Amino acid sequence: MKRAVVLLSGGIDSTTTLAIARHEGYDVYAMSLDYHQRQRVELEVARRNAERFKVVEHVIIEIDLSSIARSALTSDIEVPKDRDVQRLREIPVTYVPARNVIFLSLALAWAETIGSGDIFIGANAIDYSGYPDCRPEFLRAYEEMANLAMKASVEGRMRFRIHAPLINMSKAEIIRKGYELGVDFSDTWSCYDPQERGALSYTSAVTHHGYVPCGRCDSCLLREKGFREAGIEDPLKHEVKY
């Protein structure tokens, strides 16, 4: 019996990471974070994907970051639109201070509690927004710190490992890998700035709790670029015509 904690936001990357962990034979404990993010609709998507991939347990941890972590995703700062995602140089305002640090720390607690040293995160340092806590040097330092923090590792019974199987993949490669492993991309959520049903013209009944993606934030544009480069039509885009 191999167990792993998988961080699951509901996007392409974390859902593909979930598929990889299952494919590698792990019994998965999926964790999502309700940090009062603008795109909370992703949690519902995460819940369905956790079910689809038959996780042992899925927890959604609620922690209101809006009072302590200023970001376009947690406050009234506007989400930037129509940027050139081929050359994202600066860390954008959608950066949430310490998000992956917090996320991994909760995963670490749970991992030790279920007797596992394996934590999966869908971090990617190729087609990404430049967030520092998605880079391999951060993940290596996190792993080292973790092994000094926890009872199981300090007592020599376990070593904690942060698995980031997508870290060096392009978005197109991630999408191909996801397809190969059975991810239903029509039910993944990328958009940072969900638009209410009716705010955009759309032709399909298939929306996510009345929301459609904006199609113009970094995350939507990186998604579009990924599908284009993979030579696959995005089923979500097809359905909701955003």
Added chain:
Amino acid sequence: MKRAVVLLSGGIDSTTTLAIARHEGYDVYAMSLDYHQRQRVELEVARRNAERFKVVEHVIIEIDLSSIARSALTSDIEVPKDRDVQRLREIPVTYVPARNVIFLSLALAWAETIGSGDIFIGANAIDYSGYPDCRPEFLRAYEEMANLAMKASVEGRMRFRIHAPLINMSKAEIIRKGYELGVDFSDTWSCYDPQERGALSYTSAVTHHGYVPCGRCDSCLLREKGFREAGIEDPLKHEVKY
């Protein structure tokens, strides 16, 4: 203007750390964690000490760790009593997996948000319960990781520093330092296993929301040892006669 985030649980160590940060001239942003701990009464004590030391802001972040972090402080495991605190060798069941990792991660987010690189924590590796995430090697690794995770440090504008001014002090030294800086120890809370008013005999009306310390958990015993070695009577013990 110097700002700092101070982690404040309400005990002797964190309250003395708050006093030190104020004494060093920092404008303090105090953070407490409501993780559904058994000794939640400490939060009320923390609130009063934050006020006493005139912090700029005090946030209490709620995050229910009981479903993911198994510990005597978050579940129905019994808190051990009457142990020999002169020789605590094993990490006890009151250990909460990744507690300081989680706590520091939230402080990190807030520090960057308020434009500060300074985080104070009352970690102590002398008169303590042996928790791995109180040791200097952990704190050093945490600091290194933090500086790879955050926008402000990665962009070279700031370096994050974890201040642990008590790390090498005995409990007696901490108590003397606290007295020197004006800490009111009758309003600090150490006990892991608060007893409801009436469950113990006591003679004073001064209790904390109807609770008195058990007097027998590691934390109560370390407190007792500290006051004894400092040659000072514990004003809380005097008042509630636990």
